[in-house]
Amino acid sequence: MTDVTERWRTERVMAAMYDAGVKHGRVATVGAWAMWGADMRRMFADVARLADAPAGASILDIPCGGGFALRGLLPGQAVHYVAADISPYMLGQARRQAARRGVHDAIEFVEADVTALQFADNSFDLCVTYNGLHCLPDPRAALGELTRVLKPGGTLRGTSCVIGRGLRQDALIAMLRRAGVFGNTPHAGDIETWLREFGLDVVSVEPSGAIEFFEARLPRGEQARG
Numbered sequence: 001m002t003d004v005t006e007r008w009r010t011e012r013v014m015a016a017m018y019d020a021g022v023k024h025g026r027v028a029t030v031g032a033w034a035m036w037g038a039d040m041r042r043m044f045a046d047v048a049r050l051a052d053a054p055a056g057a058s059i060l061d062i063p064c065g066g067g068f069a070l071r072g073l074l075p076g077q078a079v080h081y082v083a084a085d086i087s088p089y090m091l092g093q094a095r096r097q098a099a100r101r102g103v104h105d106a107i108e109f110v111e112a113d114v115t116a117l118q119f120a121d122n123s124f125d126l127c128v129t130y131n132g133l134h135c136l137p138d139p140r141a142a143l144g145e146l147t148r149v150l151k152p153g154g155t156l157r158g159t160s161c162v163i164g165r166g167l168r169q170d171a172l173i174a175m176l177r178r179a180g181v182f183g184n185t186p187h188a189g190d191i192e193t194w195l196r197e198f199g200l201d202v203v204s205v206e207p208s209g210a211i212e213f214f215e216a217r218l219p220r221g222e223q224a225r226g
Contacts, residue, residue, distance in 0.1 A: 004137055004183045005086065005113070036161060036169055037209025043130065043159060046213065047072040050128070053079050057125045060149065062114045063132040065090050067097030075102040082124075084112040114142040119149045129158035134173070134185040140194045147198040150218045156200065157215040162207075164188035169210035188212070 032040040050072030053059060057079045061069050064083035073081065081103075083094050091109050098104040112118060114129065115138055127146045133139040139160065146156050163170055164187050176182040186194075191214050192205045200216035207213075 004135065004180050032211070033209075035172060036211050037166060038211040039208050042206075042208055042213060043211075044071075046157065046159075047130070051077070053077070053126060055079070058082075058123065058151075060084065060119070060124045060127045060146070062112060062117075062127075062129055062146075063087075063090070063135075064094050064109075065131070066093035067095075067101075069128060069130060070094065070097050070101055070103055070107070073101070073103045073106065077103070077106055079106055081107045082110055082119075083107050084110040084114075084117075086111065086113050115145060117145045117149055121148055122151045123149045125151055125154045127154070127156045127158075129156075129160075131159055131161075133158070133160035133191070134162070135181065135183050137183045139184060139186050140190075143191070143194050144198055147195075147200060147218065152218050153220040155203075155215065155217050156195070157213075159211055159213050160186055160191060161210050162186050162188045162190070162212050163210075165207060165210040173210070186212075 029040040032038045047069045050059070050069060051074050055078040059079055059081045061081065062084040064085045067083065070083070083091070085091050085094065088111060091111060095104070095109055098107050114132065115136060127150055129142070129146060133142055136142050150156055161173060163173055163185050173182055173185050177185065188207065191212055192202055195202050195214065195216045200218055203215040203217060205212055205214045
């Protein structure tokens with residue numbers, strides 16, 4: 001286990017600061033623009049698409065953090081939603097967020113490492129991963145695991161900070177890596193390359209400042225490539 005993984009598993013102060021920022025729309029929007037030159041409204045719109053998931057869909061949200069994406073679910077929505085995170089503290093925050101939004105009954109909360117998931121192959125119709133890949137020691141392995149647990153015909157989408165979208169942003173990423181907050185942050189273009197290597201059809205990879213938004217699908221009749 002790497003230091004950055006252990007830090008995210010056990011750290012509370014850093015997790016609480018991040019969680020407080022992303023839960024408040026205006027704070028998150030201003031912060032994302034100031035730090036990354038990114039339009040956070042794009043992320044809110046992507047999360048809102050969770051309301052369109054059909055009845056009976058199985059959804060994996062990892063790292064769920066304090067429940068950022070739960071704002072996209074509707075009370076009474078008939079889905080099986082797994083909110084997973086390596087941090088017990090974050091899972092506790094996510095549980096409280098789910099209760100406040102009236103969606104707790106649809107959610108299973110699971111402690112999990114995205115680079116070594118305990119779920120079976122072909123388990124989920126949709127996997128979402130917001131703001132987590134850049135914190136990992138091996139983001140490629142995480143995408144491989146998310147692809148493995150995706151059903152043929154299923155969708156993987158999410159966001160990540162990337163290196164190579166601006167000198168100021170790269171300097172900030174380097175500082176956060178030295179502080180043990182970020183891991184081996186992908187370079188611009190890496191995520192698309194990895195998605196294709198794992199056999200996914202890339203629907204879109206869109207930059208917004210130093211953040212990349214991505215969406216890909218596993219073709220029907222296909223199995224994920226190792």
